[in-house]
Amino acid sequence: MDTATIVGLVLAWGALIGSVLLEGGQLKSFISIPAAVLVFGGTIGAGMISFKMNSVTGIPGIIRNAFMGKAQDPGAVIKLMVGFAEKARREGLLILEDDVKQLNDEFLQRGIQLAIDGTDPELVREILGTEIQFLESRHKVGAQLFATFGGFAPTLGIIGTVMGLVHMLANLSNPGSMGPAIASAFIATLYGVSSANLIFLPISNKLKTRNEEEVVIREMMVEGIMAIQAGDNPRIVEEKLRAFLAPKIRKALAEVTGK
16 A cells, blocks of 8 residues: 555545534534535536546556555666666576566566567667557656546536525525525535545556656666667666665665665
8 A cells, every 4th residue: 555645635634624623623524425416426427428438448557556566676677777787788688588587577578588589679668668658658647637527526616505595595585594504505515515625636646656767667678678788888787777866865775776
């Protein structure tokens, strides 16, 4: 589980609920089934109109990626690629065939196998670059879907509030019920705004971050494969891959490895 996502959601919703309780309010007064049906049902329906059905049905997987996805450790990737570079420089690319079969990462496995097979370096870069491009496209769909939900939810909330006010104005013969009716009408807006800013948009941003992290790792792998195929010195391979890291991470990695 991604700790930041879990803690962030608990903190955000805890602050919202805590503020209600601190003001002396009762949580049950904020529960409205009709408002929830309109806001959440309408938001999902609008999202289905905006995207293909397979994108909407993939929501469980998208949420799982936001909560449980884990980026690869760049330090581990660098160590692996440098190890491959040392073996390939010492005994040739063919020596890596057994190692490739044991890799769990299909992208890295395919890239090194292409290099072992003697594929032209530019063609290897092109094939892997195309795969990264389509990886980004797939990931962006999930982020865009939740960003779209975040855009529709507040609007559906306003629609619910307007409907509630219309219903209230149509029953002015009972002035005593106006206060509760107005309060109930605004619950839809609360649902829309809070779900957009505390669920949909944060998940969208998390998915964008995950995508960026994975793309950097993939690009690092491509650079490593190119360097190994070119027969670069392992030290040079390591320096090329460290260039992908932020200075702070690079410094921490240097302290761990002693280099």
